[in-house]
Amino acid sequence: MSGLRLTLRGTPPGSVDCSPLAPDLLAGKSRKDIEAIELQCGNRRLRVGELFAVEGDDPNTVAFRGGSARLLRIGAGMKSGSVTVEGECGDYLGFGMRGGAISIAGDAGAFAGSGMRAGRIEIRGNAGDFLGAALPGDRQGMRGGAIVVHGSAGDRAGDRMRRGLILIKGNAGSYCGARVLAGTILVAGEAGYAPGYGLKRGTLLLERAPRELLPTFRDSGVHSLLFLALLEKEMLREGGPFTAFLPLAGRVRRFCGDLATGGAGEILVRV
Amino acid sequence: MIVNGVTIDDTFAEAFGMRGTRILITALNLKWAHHAARAVTGFATSVIGCGCEAGIERELSAEETPDGRPGVSVLLFAVSGKELAKQVERRVGQCVLTSPSSAVFSGLEGEPINLGRNLRFFGDGYQMSKMIGGRRYWRVPVMDGEFLCEETTGMVRAVGGGNFLVLASGQIEALAACEAAIAAMSKVPGAIAPFPGGVVRSGSKVGSRYKALTASTNDAFCPTLRGAVKTELTPEVGAVLEIVIDGLTDADVRNAMRAGIGAVCEVGAAGGVLRVSAGNYGGKLGQFHYPLREIMR
Numbered sequence: 387m388s389g390l391r392l393t394l395r396g397t398p399p400g401s402v403d404c405s406p407l408a409p410d411l412l413a414g415k416s417r418k419d420i421e422a423i424e425l426q427c428g429n430r431r432l433r434v435g436e437l438f439a440v441e442g443d444d445p446n447t448v449a450f451r452g453g454s455a456r457l458l459r460i461g462a463g464m465k466s467g468s469v470t471v472e473g474e475c476g477d478y479l480g481f482g483m484r485g486g487a488i489s490i491a492g493d494a495g496a497f498a499g500s501g502m503r504a505g506r507i508e509i510r511g512n513a514g515d516f517l518g519a520a521l522p523g524d525r526q527g528m529r530g531g532a533i534v535v536h537g538s539a540g541d542r543a544g545d546r547m548r549r550g551l552i553l554i555k556g557n558a559g560s561y562c563g564a565r566v567l568a569g570t571i572l573v574a575g576e577a578g579y580a581p582g583y584g585l586k587r588g589t590l591l592l593e594r595a596p597r598e599l600l601p602t603f604r605d606s607g608v609h610s611l612l613f614l615a616l617l618e619k620e621m622l623r624e625g626g627p628f629t630a631f632l633p634l635a636g637r638v639r640r641f642c643g644d645l646a647t648g649g650a651g652e653i654l655v656r657v
Numbered sequence: 658m659i660v661n662g663v664t665i666d667d668t669f670a671e672a673f674g675m676r677g678t679r680i681l682i683t684a685l686n687l688k689w690a691h692h693a694a695r696a697v698t699g700f701a702t703s704v705i706g707c708g709c710e711a712g713i714e715r716e717l718s719a720e721e722t723p724d725g726r727p728g729v730s731v732l733l734f735a736v737s738g739k740e741l742a743k744q745v746e747r748r749v750g751q752c753v754l755t756s757p758s759s760a761v762f763s764g765l766e767g768e769p770i771n772l773g774r775n776l777r778f779f780g781d782g783y784q785m786s787k788m789i790g791g792r793r794y795w796r797v798p799v800m801d802g803e804f805l806c807e808e809t810t811g812m813v814r815a816v817g818g819g820n821f822l823v824l825a826s827g828q829i830e831a832l833a834a835c836e837a838a839i840a841a842m843s844k845v846p847g848a849i850a851p852f853p854g855g856v857v858r859s860g861s862k863v864g865s866r867y868k869a870l871t872a873s874t875n876d877a878f879c880p881t882l883r884g885a886v887k888t889e890l891t892p893e894v895g896a897v898l899e900i901v902i903d904g905l906t907d908a909d910v911r912n913a914m915r916a917g918i919g920a921v922c923e924v925g926a927a928g929g930v931l932r933v934s935a936g937n938y939g940g941k942l943g944q945f946h947y948p949l950r951e952i953m954r
Contacts, residue, residue, distance in 0.1 A: 530788070549788055568786060587785060612760055612805040613787050613796055615724045620790040635725075650783065 389447030390420070392438035398456045400428020401476060402437060405459040409467025409486060412445030420445070450475070453492050461488040464505070477514065480507045483531070496540070497521065502550070503530040508627050512537035515559065518552050519545035526567060528552070534627040541578070544571045547588065553631050563590040566651060570617070572631060585644040585651035591634075595655045603643035608657055610637050658950045662926025663933055665949050670820045670914065671937035672945040675704075675734045676741045677815030677905050679714065679764035680772065682753055683728035687716060693759045694729040696752035701733070701744075702852045703901075705872060709735040709744040710817060710903050712849030723762045724805065730764055732849045734817045734903045741812060742770040750776050754797070754804050763792075763810035765905070773797075773806030816945050819848075819902035819910035822860065822878065822934040823921050827895040830929025832856070835898045837924050838917035842902070845916050847909030850900050860899040863938060875936070894931055907945055915952050922953075 390412065403426040412420055421435030434440065438450075446467040450457065453473020461469045462481040474492035482501040493511035499518040513535045518528035519542055526548040538556030545561070547569045554562075557575035564580075566588040573581075574593045580600050582590050591614075615635040621628035638654040658665040682697065684690040694713050701711035714730040722728040733748070735741035753761045754776055763772060777784040777795040785796045786808075793808040823838070825831035839855035842848065850856070865873035876882050877889040878897045890897070900917055904910035924930050935949055 570787070589785075589787075609802060611796075611803060612724050612726075613789070613794060613803075615726075616789050616794065616805070617787075619723065619725060623790070650785070652785075 387444040388442040389449055390417075390443070390445045391441040391449045391451055392434070393441070394438055394450070394452035394454060394457075395436075397454055398427055398437055399432075400430075401456050401458050402427045402432075403459050404450075404457050405462035405481075407434070407448060407469075408461055408464035409446050409448050409469065410465045412448065415445060417441075417443060453490075455493075455495060458495070460490075461486070461507075464488075474511065479509075480505070480533075483507070493537070499528050499531070499533045499552075500524075501526075502528050502533075505531045507531070507533045509533070509535045509537070512556070513539040513543070513554075515540035515542055516545060517543040517554075518547050518550065519543070520547075528569065532624075532628075534631075536627070536630070538575060544569065547571070553628070555630060563588065563653075565647075566590070572634075574631060582641075582644055582651060582653050584647050585653075586647050587650045589651070590653045591638070592653060592655045595639075596653075599641060599653070600644065602646040602649075603641040603653055604645065604649075606640040606642050606652075608637050608639050610635075611640075611654070614638070614654075658953065660922040660925075660953065663922045663930050665918070665922075665953055666932060666934040667948075667950055668935050669937055669940070669949065670818075670935035670947040671940060671943035672816050672818040672820075672902075672910060672947065673736075673943045674945070675710075675736060675815045675817035675903065676738045676812050677732060677734045677817075677903065678741060678745060678767070678770065678810050678812045679905070680731050680733070680745070680749070680810050681717060681722055681728050681762040681764040682731060683717075683722045683724050683726040683760045683762070684756065685726065685758035687727040687729075689756065689758050690716075690727055690729045693753045693756035694731050696756065697748045698731055698733075698851075699752070701748075702857070704734070704736050704740075704817070708740060709733050709748075710849075710851035710901075711744075711748070712851045712855075712903070714846065714849055715843065723807075724760055726760070732847075732903065732905065734815055734851075736817075738768070738770065738812055745810065746771050746775060749773075749806070750779075754779065754799070754806075757801050760805040762807045765811035765813060767811030767813040769809035770812045772808060772810040774808045776804075776806060777808075779804075813905060815903065815905050816907055816910045817903040818943065819904065819914055819945070819947055820899055820936050821914060821918055821921075821949065822897055822899050822932075822936065823930060824878075824890065824894045824897050824932040824934060826893060826929040826931060831896040831898045834921045834924040834928060834930045835900060837920040838900055841916040841920035842900075842913045845909065845913045847906060848902055848904035848913035850902055850913075852901055855900060857899045857901055858897075860897070860936060863942075878934075889934070891931070899936065910945070911947060911952060914947055914949075918949065918953055 477495035541559035
């Protein structure tokens with residue numbers, strides 16, 4: 387058996403909701419069944435066979451060949467298996483996912499990992515705005531799992547995040563970690579304007595000191611925090627993309643805040 | 658059965674089902690990990706009066722601990738899950754949380770009982786939770802930085818009260834043999850000897866002539882009562898010491914007993930050891946029986 391390969395026939399005529407192509411939803415389906423699945427494409431419905439050339443027969447591994455920013459909700463709600471995209475993808479990547487792994491070779495659109503509860507998303511390019519963030523009106527964003535971005539992330543990464551780990555190898559946009567309820571965000575590059583705005587709990591770990599910190603963050607001094615050693619060990623155990631962010635343990639300058647929202651969160655800056 | 662001049666009695670040790678857990682205590686260095694571990698296992702010789710039985714299982718290298726610091730593995734046993742949970746929380750709260758540079762982690766998979774779940778409230782609202790690798794940890798701010806503790810530890814069905822008695826020509830000889838046994842048993846994982854130095858001199862029998870007491874001195878093995886009671890001692894026995902063993906599994910207790918009795922026999926008759934016996938209640942009270950001769954075969 388070989389993994390299912392979905393090769394894009396051309397640029398889709400509209401935005402395509404790819405959520406029905408999650409591995410667990412395809413389990414037990416033949417290639418013919420999969421080709422017959424209807425996907426919402428703009429204001430009409432198109433069959434999978436019309437959009438993609440379908441090869442392979444193991445839906446536990448789904449590979450999208452030829453990415454497009456019009457491919458939305460890839461891996462949304464998936465519970466198991468793996469999805470790879472050999473290119474870019476659109477918004478809502480891994481939206482509400484419950485398990486499994488997604489790997490994107492290119493860029494991802496907005497709201498990647500929003501509402502996810504478990505599993506792992508790896509974005510080898512850049513991530514759009516609202517990475518792991520809550521949808522407007524939602525109380526919580528990402529609620530578990532891990533997102534690894536090898537490039538940079540847009541604005542408001544982790545907005546209202548509740549649990550989980552976001553690793554950004556490049557830069558993060560403005561309001562990174564805004565209104566975070568809990569969880570950990572690591573930015574190996576530079577964080578943009580007002581990191582941790584409205585941070586309630588949770589940790590922003592920054593490799594570089596931000597150019598400007600909100601006045602509602604206060605310096606707690608330089609510390610060695612044991613949980614970072616624990617996190618480092620876990621990332622070593624996970625291996626793969628996580629190792630690119632190591633070592634983690636060491637001394638950090640701790641800024642507690644956002645004092646405007648209770649001050650129980652923290653921004654840690656490596657020293 | 659005679660091994661190196663030591664008679665192994667044709668009897669068995671009788672042990673009971675208990676609940677057990679393992680916690681890992683780490684610190685800046687081994688010295689401070691031991692300080693915390695010794696405190697947490699203090700006054701934990703017998704469930705009769707201490708609430709639990711506890712001991713240091715072994716030292717842990719930095720590579721073996723979750724936080725990459727040296728540490729000590731501790732086993733705790735109690736008669737019920739509820740009592741074990743109470744003892745773990747109270748002891749860790751008073752003895753590990755208070756110990757400089759310490760951190761505490763679960764060392765066992767099993768039914769979860771609280772480790773840091775309630776201790777976190779010492780943080781007075783400044784405590785922070787971290788989910789790492791599917792486990793929840795609490796960071797509690799304290800005066801030397803942060804106390805890091807895992808939320809729960811695992812509890813398993815365990816065995817308590819495995820034992821053997823060392824009958825020797827005198828106190829010095831009995832103690833030397835027991836020290837050799839404890840040294841050998843310390844290498845066996847999953848088992849501890851909870852009494853001071855691993856050795857107990859006040860072995861007990863069930864009941865007492867005093868109504869308030871449920872246990873009293875094991876007169877049949879007291880050398881000074883020879884002649885006054887129905888004794889188990891021959892005239893040449895000058896002292897008896899007991900080693901009590903708690904283990905996470907039946908096999909752990911068996912292995913520890915084998916190692917301990919083996920070490921006692923190595924000391925042998927030349928070292929003043931005369932007999933090895935064991936304590937039991939006729940086999941009717943405890944679920945676990947450890948026939949000495951079968952173990953040493």
